[in-house]
Amino acid sequence: MFYDALLEEGSDVAVDEDLDSETGAMDFAPLLEIGDADKFADFVARLENAGIPWFVENAGAKTVLYVTLPRIEEARRLAR
Secondary structure, three states: OOEEEHHHHOOOOOEEEEOOHOOOOOOEEEEEEOOOOHHHHHHHHHHHOOOOOOEEEEEEEEEEEEEEEHHHHHHHHHHH
Protein backbone atom coordinates (compact mmCIF):
# COMPACT_ATOMS: atom_id res chain seq x y z
CA MET A 1 0.00 0.00 0.00
CA PHE A 2 1.16 3.54 -0.64
CA TYR A 3 -0.53 4.82 2.50
CA ASP A 4 -0.01 4.01 6.16
CA ALA A 5 -3.67 4.30 7.10
CA LEU A 6 -6.93 4.94 5.27
CA LEU A 7 -8.65 7.36 7.62
CA GLU A 8 -12.29 6.68 8.37
CA GLU A 9 -14.85 8.78 10.19
CA GLY A 10 -13.84 9.28 13.80
CA SER A 11 -10.14 9.61 12.96
CA ASP A 12 -7.99 11.71 15.30
CA VAL A 13 -7.15 13.94 12.30
CA ALA A 14 -9.66 16.77 12.13
CA VAL A 15 -11.82 17.80 9.21
CA ASP A 16 -10.74 21.20 7.88
CA GLU A 17 -13.76 23.34 8.67
CA ASP A 18 -11.92 26.66 8.62
CA LEU A 19 -12.94 27.33 5.03
CA ASP A 20 -15.94 29.55 4.49
CA SER A 21 -18.66 27.91 2.41
CA GLU A 22 -20.21 31.33 1.70
CA THR A 23 -17.15 32.27 -0.34
CA GLY A 24 -17.29 29.11 -2.41
CA ALA A 25 -14.38 27.48 -0.60
CA MET A 26 -14.70 23.74 -0.02
CA ASP A 27 -14.52 21.75 3.20
CA PHE A 28 -11.90 19.02 3.17
CA ALA A 29 -11.65 15.79 5.16
CA PRO A 30 -8.62 13.61 5.88
CA LEU A 31 -8.46 10.58 3.60
CA LEU A 32 -5.19 8.82 4.35
CA GLU A 33 -1.74 8.99 5.90
CA ILE A 34 0.93 8.89 3.22
CA GLY A 35 3.50 6.09 3.04
CA ASP A 36 5.15 5.15 -0.29
CA ALA A 37 5.90 8.31 -2.28
CA ASP A 38 5.97 6.68 -5.74
CA LYS A 39 2.62 4.95 -5.36
CA PHE A 40 1.25 8.11 -3.77
CA ALA A 41 2.08 10.04 -6.95
CA ASP A 42 0.07 7.50 -8.96
CA PHE A 43 -2.89 7.90 -6.59
CA VAL A 44 -2.75 11.70 -6.83
CA ALA A 45 -2.86 11.37 -10.62
CA ARG A 46 -6.03 9.27 -10.28
CA LEU A 47 -7.57 11.91 -8.00
CA GLU A 48 -6.75 14.62 -10.51
CA ASN A 49 -8.11 12.57 -13.43
CA ALA A 50 -11.35 12.16 -11.47
CA GLY A 51 -11.42 15.90 -10.76
CA ILE A 52 -11.27 15.43 -6.98
CA PRO A 53 -9.66 18.43 -5.22
CA TRP A 54 -6.99 17.47 -2.66
CA PHE A 55 -4.12 18.81 -0.59
CA VAL A 56 -1.42 17.43 1.69
CA GLU A 57 -0.61 18.60 5.19
CA ASN A 58 2.23 17.66 7.48
CA ALA A 59 0.85 17.16 10.99
CA GLY A 60 3.87 16.44 13.16
CA ALA A 61 5.18 13.01 12.26
CA LYS A 62 2.19 12.37 9.98
CA THR A 63 1.67 13.46 6.39
CA VAL A 64 -2.04 13.46 5.66
CA LEU A 65 -3.86 13.76 2.33
CA TYR A 66 -7.17 15.63 2.44
CA VAL A 67 -9.90 15.55 -0.21
CA THR A 68 -12.99 17.65 -0.65
CA LEU A 69 -15.74 16.40 1.65
CA PRO A 70 -18.46 15.91 -1.00
CA ARG A 71 -16.16 13.55 -2.95
CA ILE A 72 -14.60 11.61 -0.07
CA GLU A 73 -16.46 8.35 -0.75
CA GLU A 74 -15.33 8.39 -4.38
CA ALA A 75 -11.75 9.06 -3.24
CA ARG A 76 -11.95 6.17 -0.76
CA ARG A 77 -12.98 3.84 -3.59
CA LEU A 78 -9.99 5.01 -5.64
CA ALA A 79 -7.65 4.36 -2.69
CA ARG A 80 -8.68 0.75 -2.15
